[in-house]
Amino acid sequence: MGKSKVLVVGGTGYIGSKIVRESLAQGHTTFVLQRPDMDMDVNKLQMLLSFKASGAQLVEGSFSDHQSLVDALKLVDVVICATSGLHFPTHSILLQLKLVEAIKEAGNIKRFLPSEFGMDPSRMEHAMEPGNVTFVDKMRVRKAIEEAQIPYTYVSANCYGAYFAGNLSQLGMLLPPKDKVSLFGDGDVKGMDYGSQVAASHCYHIFYEGCLTNFEIGEEGEEASNLYPEVNYTRMDTYLKRYL
Numbered sequence: 386m387g388k389s390k391v392l393v394v395g396g397t398g399y400i401g402s403k404i405v406r407e408s409l410a411q412g413h414t415t416f417v418l419q420r421p422d423m424d425m426d427v428n429k430l431q432m433l434l435s436f437k438a439s440g441a442q443l444v445e446g447s448f449s450d451h452q453s454l455v456d457a458l459k460l461v462d463v464v465i466c467a468t469s470g471l472h473f474p475t476h477s478i479l480l481q482l483k484l485v486e487a488i489k490e491a492g493n494i495k496r497f498l499p500s501e502f503g504m505d506p507s508r509m510e511h512a513m514e515p516g517n518v519t520f521v522d523k524m525r526v527r528k529a530i531e532e533a534q535i536p537y538t539y540v541s542a543n544c545y546g547a548y549f550a551g552n553l554s555q556l557g558m559l560l561p562p563k564d565k566v567s568l569f570g571d572g573d574v575k576g577m578d579y580g581s582q583v584a585a586s587h588c589y590h591i592f593y594e595g596c597l598t599n600f601e602i603g604e605e606g607e608e609a610s611n612l613y614p615e616v617n618y619t620r621m622d623t624y625l626k627r628y629l
């Protein structure tokens with residue numbers, strides 16, 4: 386496999402940190418965007434320094450400083466963005482519109498992987514409010530990428546095991562529930578905060594509608610196990626044993 390120069394944006398996040406480690410493990414020259422000092426906490430800083438110790442190069446940049454993004458992009462040929470899927474206090478996904486502008490100006494990027502890593506937003510046009518915000522925002526970013534004719538890969542990872550399997554998909558829990566499980570409806574419950582309503586409406590589509598499994602992957606996509614036949618996938622019964 387050819388080696389690339391990769392910039393990871395959002396490298397300190399849940400998904401971004403795994404992408405940084407894997408990019409380094411695969412021998413790609415790996416750059417990680419480092420936010421300005423005042424936007425970082427000490428844990429994030431320590432994480433960035435551990436990436437640096439493992440061979441990553443930290444490059445300062447900010448979504449509010451266009452030139453800093455262009456300068457960072459000039460160093461690489463592949464950009465992977467893993468900014469947050471949360472919509473409060475900012476619509477983090479839409480920050481990527483600024484990255485698209487910078488990629489256009491830099492002009493050297495061979496491939497952009499925007500922050501997707503979830504349900505395929507192009508299949509979720511019918512999604513209910515307020516959870517549809519995730520898909521609406523991700524589609525706005527896709528539109529900007531395609532209009533700018535930037536080469537892209539969209540990774541539709543559906544649900545990650547760590548968030549949905551061990552806790553038997555119970556909102557607000559990470560470990561398997563011991564006494565009871567709740568079956569979620571449409572999130573229209575008094576007292577539920579915005580973030581939980583978004584999550585509950587996603588759960589509705591996943592579990593009532595079956596939106597992760599009610600389609601065939603056609604010409605517009607490629608199934609991951611075809612792309613990576615060498616990966617040994619973990620069956621759910623094996624995965625769940627780690628919680629015993």
Ligand SMILES: NC(=O)c1ccc[n+]([C@@H]2O[C@H](COP(=O)([O-])OP(=O)(O)OC[C@H]3O[C@@H](n4cnc5c(N)ncnc54)[C@H](OP(=O)(O)O)[C@@H]3O)[C@@H](O)[C@H]2O)c1
Pocket residue numbers: 394395396397398399400401420424425429447448467468469470471477480500501502503504542543544545548
């Ligand atoms: N399929 C699934 O089950 C699943 C699960 C989780 C997430 N996802 C998707 O994966 C993607 C990443 O989510 P995540 O949970 O990994 O996100 P996360 O843990 O919240 O990490 C977000 C990253 O974005 C950075 N960031 C946020 N605002 C920024 C800003 N203004 N400037 C620069 N950096 C900023 C954060 O930097 P700091 O660390 O400095 O704050 C952090 O590195 C999202 O698209 C989400 O929808 C999918």
